[in-house]
Amino acid sequence: MNLRSSVDIITEWDIVAARQLGRNEAKDVGFGTVDQARITTAISELARNIYLYAGKGNIEIKQIAEGNLKGLQVIASDKGPGIADVRKVMEDGFTTSGGLGAGLPGVKRLMDDFKIETVFGEGTVISATKWLR
Amino acid sequence: MEEFKKQYKKILEQYILKQTEHNLYEGQNISRQLIQKNISPEEVISIHKASLEEIMSDLDGDVQHSFDLLIEVMIRYGLALKEHQTLIQKQQNIKMEMELAANVQQTLLKTKVPKEIDLDIGIITVPAKEMNGDYAHFLHDNTHVGIAVADVIGKGIPAALCMSMIKYGMDSLDGAETDPVIVLDVINRIVEKSVSDSMFISMFYGKYDTSKSEFTYASAGHEPPLFYCSETSSFTELQAKGLLLGVIPNVKYEQQSITLNKGDFVVMMTDGVTECRSKEGFIEQKTIMDIIENVRDQPAQEMVEYVFHKLEELQDFEQRDDFTLVIFKKI
Ligand SMILES: Nc1ncnc2c1ncn2[C@@H]1O[C@H](COP(=O)(O)OP(=O)(O)OP(=O)(O)O)[C@@H](O)[C@H]1O
Numbered sequence: 526m527n528l529r530s531s532v533d534i535i536t537e538w539d540i541v542a543a544r545q546l547g548r549n550e551a552k553d554v555g556f557g558t559v560d561q562a563r564i565t566t567a568i569s570e571l572a573r574n575i576y577l578y579a580g581k582g583n584i585e586i587k588q589i590a591e592g593n594l595k596g597l598q599v600i601a602s603d604k605g606p607g608i609a610d611v612r613k614v615m616e617d618g619f620t621t622s623g624g625l626g627a628g629l630p631g632v633k634r635l636m637d638d639f640k641i642e643t644v645f646g647e648g649t650v651i652s653a654t655k656w657l658r
Numbered sequence: 659m660e661e662f663k664k665q666y667k668k669i670l671e672q673y674i675l676k677q678t679e680h681n682l683y684e685g686q687n688i689s690r691q692l693i694q695k696n697i698s699p700e701e702v703i704s705i706h707k708a709s710l711e712e713i714m715s716d717l718d719g720d721v722q723h724s725f726d727l728l729i730e731v732m733i734r735y736g737l738a739l740k741e742h743q744t745l746i747q748k749q750q751n752i753k754m755e756m757e758l759a760a761n762v763q764q765t766l767l768k769t770k771v772p773k774e775i776d777l778d779i780g781i782i783t784v785p786a787k788e789m790n791g792d793y794a795h796f797l798h799d800n801t802h803v804g805i806a807v808a809d810v811i812g813k814g815i816p817a818a819l820c821m822s823m824i825k826y827g828m829d830s831l832d833g834a835e836t837d838p839v840i841v842l843d844v845i846n847r848i849v850e851k852s853v854s855d856s857m858f859i860s861m862f863y864g865k866y867d868t869s870k871s872e873f874t875y876a877s878a879g880h881e882p883p884l885f886y887c888s889e890t891s892s893f894t895e896l897q898a899k900g901l902l903l904g905v906i907p908n909v910k911y912e913q914q915s916i917t918l919n920k921g922d923f924v925v926m927m928t929d930g931v932t933e934c935r936s937k938e939g940f941i942e943q944k945t946i947m948d949i950i951e952n953v954r955d956q957p958a959q960e961m962v963e964y965v966f967h968k969l970e971e972l973q974d975f976e977q978r979d980d981f982t983l984v985i986f987k988k989i
């Protein structure tokens with residue numbers, strides 16, 4: 526079972542569309558209100574980064590299953606400038622907004638699995654998964 | 659989690675019924691447990707919403723929806739809390755590392771106070787933070803005692819790292835007989851080569867010759883020591899011209915000598931001593947002299963400790979800079 530759907534991020538309003546898609550899918554998988562809010566917050570952060578730093582890109586939402594586990598995977602990809610120092614970006618308190626929970630470290634905390642692939646000058650793919658417990 | 663839900667529902671039920679202070683107190687107590695168990699604010703609201711739905715079967719739909727908005731708003735507070743916890747953990751690790759580093763430094767900078775000579779020597783060195791940017795080191799043989807007192811401008815780790823270099827330089831010297839100008843010249847070249855332009859170090863070097871009771875000294879921009887003449891009961895500053903270490907490779911240092919008579923002493927220090935501040939401003943040199951003179955007949959070690967405690971008191975126990983004080987008293 527692999528249900529995919531995606532939203533292109535071009536304008537700021539697409540962030541809302543990506544959230545909406547994520548929420549619908551999350552409900553469909555069976556996540557409760559709190560986890561829905563966590564997933565959509567993660568989507569917001571990833572989509573906003575695409576909008577701010579890459580200009581445009583795509584958010585894909587995938588319902589996935591592994592054995593008995595059901596989950597939702599969010600894949601944010603863009604062909605933007607890439608991230609030069611991933612380790613630094615993943616440090617708490619590094620975000621331009623001065624931290625306090627936001628940014629990529631926040632996405633990592635909100636979701637269960639988090640993977641970031643980025644080539645400086647070529648683009649970024651971030652995938653984050655939440656499992657239903 | 660289920661346990662908390664049950665407890666919370668009970669407290670809420672009671673509160674809706676009676677609204678007593680006791681109910682609220684119970685609410686506050688459960689919040690402590692919730693935080694301890696890492697239950698985030700959004701989860702607490704979700705528990706609240708679920709409990710309310712169970713307690714009031716006729717709960718208004720609009721009110722129910724409002725909690726979903728609140729949950730959304732609280733997500734970031736939850737993240738901020740988690741981040742805060744990680745940062746505290748990190749801070750504790752750094753603190754532990756600092757303590758270890760301070761221990762390493764203490765071992766590294768250990769110096770043996772010379773005994774069995776005609777000098778009574780007292781030394782105290784207290785860092786303002788964990789790591790010390792002051793340095794005091796003795797060299798000695800049968801007839802000579804050398805004393806180096808240095809101060810890195812700045813405090814903490816960068817200053818401490820610099821200090822290790824001076825120690826390395828001092829270890830490369832031949833012995834206690836070396837002239838102060840030569841000592842400063844050697845150390846200056848080492849520092850000039852290896853330290854960034856923004857680091858400045860001042861250093862005093864003195865050599866006492868037991869055969870002549872003569873104290874010879876030179877200074878690289880360091881706080882001038884005080885010489886106490888027991889005969890006239892008066893202090894004078896031991897001035898010697900010389901640039902700070904590490905600025906340029908070739909510096910001409912000036913060397914001077916005095917003779918020590920019985921009861922005379924030399925007080926060497928870093929600016930942690932002279933730049934002590936009380937509420938009224940800098941503590942004056944005269945005050946420091948008076949403090950020292952009060953205890954001139956005590957053993958040198960008791961003298962330095964007394965001065966430190968007195969100045970600590972005058973500063974309301976708030977030490978701003980690394981503090982080092984060495985006394986050479988002729989006996
Ligand atoms: N898709 C991306 N492409 C290029 N650079 C990115 C991308 N996402 C993040 N970055 C870089 O990583 C940094 C950290 O991102 P992160 O989302 O953690 O924090 P922020 O966007 O700076 O601040 P906040 O999200 O808290 O408002 C950004 O400042 C940006 O330089």
Ligand SMILES: [Mg+2]
Nearest residue numbers: 570574628629
């Ligand atoms: Mg961001």
